[in-house]
Amino acid sequence: MNYFVIGDIHGCYHTLCALLEQWNPQEEHLILVGDLIDRGNYSWLVVDKCLSLLNDPSVSVTILKGNHEAELIQYIRDGHHEIWTSQCGLATLDDFEHHNVDLTKLLPKLEQLPLVFETAFFIVTHAGVSDTKYPYQKDNWDGVLWNRNELVNLDKLQIHGHTPLHQSLPQYTEQSNSYNIDTGAYYGYGLTGIKIDDLAIVLEVITVPTDMKDIK
Numbered sequence: 120m121n122y123f124v125i126g127d128i129h130g131c132y133h134t135l136c137a138l139l140e141q142w143n144p145q146e147e148h149l150i151l152v153g154d155l156i157d158r159g160n161y162s163w164l165v166v167d168k169c170l171s172l173l174n175d176p177s178v179s180v181t182i183l184k185g186n187h188e189a190e191l192i193q194y195i196r197d198g199h200h201e202i203w204t205s206q207c208g209l210a211t212l213d214d215f216e217h218h219n220v221d222l223t224k225l226l227p228k229l230e231q232l233p234l235v236f237e238t239a240f241f242i243v244t245h246a247g248v249s250d251t252k253y254p255y256q257k258d259n260w261d262g263v264l265w266n267r268n269e270l271v272n273l274d275k276l277q278i279h280g281h282t283p284l285h286q287s288l289p290q291y292t293e294q295s296n297s298y299n300i301d302t303g304a305y306y307g308y309g310l311t312g313i314k315i316d317d318l319a320i321v322l323e324v325i326t327v328p329t330d331m332k333d334i335k
């Protein structure tokens with residue numbers, strides 16, 4: 120089976136739906152790098168769509184946890200998260216309330232999202248693997264949820280998002296053999312997906328323009 124890896128969606132529901140039209144579920148395992156929510160206008164529709172795909176036994180889907188999901192998890196657990204709510208969380212919470220979302224029922228679904236998808240030939244995480252002792256520790260600021268540092272070469276292809284590129288093309292870094300596929304959908308540059316085969320050979324890169332309904 121081949122793989123179709125999609126970058127940070129950030130509430131851009133209509134843009135996501137347009138990119139999913141390029142997915143062949145009979146032949147491709149879908150992987151989302153996380154950050155489904157915040158910034159765009161349709162956080163709940165994105166989450167609902169993605170969880171529906173995840174629960175569909177007829178398709179093969181992995182949804183990774185992004186730092187924005189981690190912040191929402193902390194908010195639901197603790198009843199507050201001042202940094203998140205002061206940045207973009209309040210709008211997301213308003214959107215969830217508008218759709219009568221029960222956060223206590225959503226919590227376990229978010230908690231179960233993995234931090235990594237890995238094979239012998241490639242690895243997908245939200246923010247990429249840097250030179251840190253505990254890259255998969257969720258509270259590590261240099262770990263795969265939060266990292267902004269240079270990535271290490273793992274002798275396999277890395278695919279990640281997290282750091283918006285503000286351009287409509289993903290960025291390949293030879294030194295770390297990595298692709299950043301966060302092309303800044305919320306900023307209007309488009310949502311990117313990259314198709315690879317089981318040997319991590321890139322088959323196709325697809326960027327769909329941001330649907331203005333998602334961000335206006």
